[in-house]
Amino acid sequence: MASVTYTQPPPRRSPGRRFAAFLYRHPRVQLSLLLATPLGWLVIAYLGSLAVLFLAAFWRLDPFTADIVKDPGLQNFQTLLDNPVYREITIRTVKIAAAVTITDAILAFPIAYYMARVATPRVRNLLVVLILMPLWSSYLVKVYAWRVILQEDGILNWALGPFGLHGPGFGEIAMWLVFSYLWLPYMILPLYAGLERIPDSLLEASGDLGARAGRTFRTIVLPLALPAVVAGSIFTFSLTLGDFITPNLVSSVQFIGNVVYANVGVANNLPLAAAFATVPVLIMIAYLLLAKRLGAFESL
Amino acid sequence: METRSARIALRLATGFTLAFLYLPLAVIALYAFNQKRIQTWPISGLTLSWWQKAFHNPGVRDAVLRSVEAALGATLIAMVLGTLAALAVNRYRFFGRETISFLVILPIALPGIVTGMALNATFRTVFEPFGVSFGMFTIIVGHATFCIVVMYNNVLARLRRSAGSIEEASGDLGADTWQTFRYITLPLTKTALLAGGLLAFALSFDEVIVTTFTAGAVQTVPLWILQNLSRPNQLPIVNVVAVSLILLSAIPVYIASRIAQESGILRRR
Incomplete structure (x- = not known):
């Protein structure tokens, strides 16, 4: 009886596949890549904006030049209360x-x-x-x-x-x-x-x-x-x-x-x-x- | 359990609430066919001419195009970012995992005026020095920020329901990772992506408050309506746009009810 041998094609070693294997072995890297953009967007673009806004609440407007003066103080909140x-x-x-x-x-x-x-x-x-x-x-x-x-x-x-x-x-x-x-x-x-x-x-x-x-x-x-x-x-x-x-x-x-x-x-x-x-x-x-x-x- | 009279009272109250919800929409629908230019009641006669005028109105056409452009851009960005975050949260246990759900919902949970102002101040200080002025780009960035949550929630819910063993x-x-994503993850989440995408599109298409802070000179449909409300001459056209928007909202409702059916809010028993 003739024996049949099945030969498997050798796995491709394309750069994409090598990178995928690297990611598989380094789940932390994969996680960082997944999270980098969404967190970068929300933390830097959004939370950053909110933080700037919160800081701005403590700035004041120069009454003569109408420029923003960035030394922190509570004068805005004083105005709101008074x-x-x-x-x-x-x-x-x-x-x-x-x-x-x-x-x-x-x-x-x-x-x-x-x-x-x-x-x-x-x-x-x-x-x-x-x-x-x-x-x-x-x-x-x-x-x-x-x-x-x-x-x-x-x-x-x-x-x-x-x-x-x-x-x-x-x-x-x-x-x-x-x-x-x-x-x-x-x-x-x-x-x-x-x-x-x-x-x-x-x-x-x-x-x-x-x-x-x-x-x-x-x-x-x-x-x-x-x-x-x-x-x-x-x-x-x-x-x-x-x-x-x-x-x-x-x-x-x-x-x-x-x-x-x-x-x-x-x-x-x-x-x-x-x-x-x-x-x-x-x-x-x-x-x-x-x-x-x-x-x-x-x-x- | 409920007595007969209680049932009748509940039915009447339900009818009353529904009437309250729909009468204003019906009134606008009638005015869209009003013959006269001024909006008095009772209306004197019906006409279709405003629909034709609205269709050929350059302001309306331009605003619709801008809105579609903004909504498409915002939806695409939100789709990518929301899906990435959902994949990370579904697959890994990591420090701060619980805060991500909170972080994505924040732009929509805070008053729109806060989000709008925050983005406005940042764009002014960060983008303008690079020569990026307020316009389509800033609208898309703003809308994408609050659209991420719908994509994230939809995709994450789907991933949680499907067995990780398939991957x-x-x-x-x-x-390899790419093939698994291409042939397994993507087909698995396809409908969730579509549903979330349509909801994000609808959310962006209708947004006013954040947009007023980020639009610059660009006019989206809600901004066009807002501006033309103070122009009595334009009100018949506004009526037509309003009714078209009411009719268009049936699309997200259909999608939302499909999602609700899947998640068990609507039951088919």
Whole structure:
């Protein structure tokens, strides 16, 4: 019987293959090559930028030449504390962000509950898509739509007219309304996910032990849904806090963002802008730490 | 479990919330066919002429091209960087591994105005001495920075779900690192790359705040809208652009719901 020999082609020793073998033997080198560009980008370009911004908050503007003087000091923060206008703007921003968060939590609860516990799977999937759709629609388009609705000759005043009523016009109420509209989907989705995770057996047990629907809701559903509400509130709160376009378009009052924007652009006072910009960042860091303690990060 | 009346109340509240979400979009859609140039209600008649005018408007055309250019550039950069980071985090245990997820989410978690200002200040001090002024390049750099997170999350989720043994098997069968990437890793993550890429594209296409700080004289679609909102004459064209954007947002929604289906947010039971 003739024997058949199988000959393997000799492995190619191209430079690419040699380099691949080198990488295989040196996983640390491979890791460094993988991480070099993304980390270089994020650490050098982004964190570096943030660090420069943070430093700039301690610089000041020479009052005569309007040049930036780079000797560190706290004078910008002093200005922010002393001037009642800045305090007022900060309080207004936080107040509206809080109002928006509460409004969205209240509006989101019934629909999220319906999706999680009542709707059939088909209806539920449809509702998720229906909520994602406005979430992905252009931000500016949504603000613009409200401008058209709220304006003097707009549809709202037309609808309220026969009842002798008048819409809120442009101002703080309009701002609250538009922000609540913009970020509502960001509250519904985590809340829906949170409510869906509550086991049916808990609610049944509560009923078996004699609790009425209202009591079950207060003592079982609400506490278990709280982390999800907090998770959603991270979006509603922080997105409102940093915005300056909506306040500009539907009101004439200022947010922290408006002052920052004006100081970067028109007034060209980067140090003051940077100092004021640290305010929402600090508020958000405090908020995130609180949210973490309430277990919100597991619900994101 | 819920009583009958509670179910009815929930259904009504759900209907109310949906109406709240969709009525503003419907109003804009109607105005896009408004005969008159001024935006009063009720509208007097319907016309298609604004659509034709918007289509031939040079400002709109230019803004759309710029936006596509910026979104493509940002998506490509984010795709490469996000995938590299995801591969590193999935394959290796190293010091600071946990911080990477935090680092990539930071540009989108911080208020847009902070990211915008930080990049603005850096571009001014780092790029301008080299003769790179504000424009398409700085827009792409800014957008790529906050788009990395979508690519990273999508690719990492896919890598975690797929067995690492397939890549090892490929190596055992004689494939080198490049061949394994080309024939195993890439096909495995292809749909995640596509999905993440579309989401990144949508994110970039719609971004205003960071863009206002990095655009210079270049006008993307959101910046064009922002500028023309204060020009009453242009509002009919803005309406048409607005409705087109609402219709276009169905694409990322479709993709997002597909991803949600995979990750179990939507269930097919």
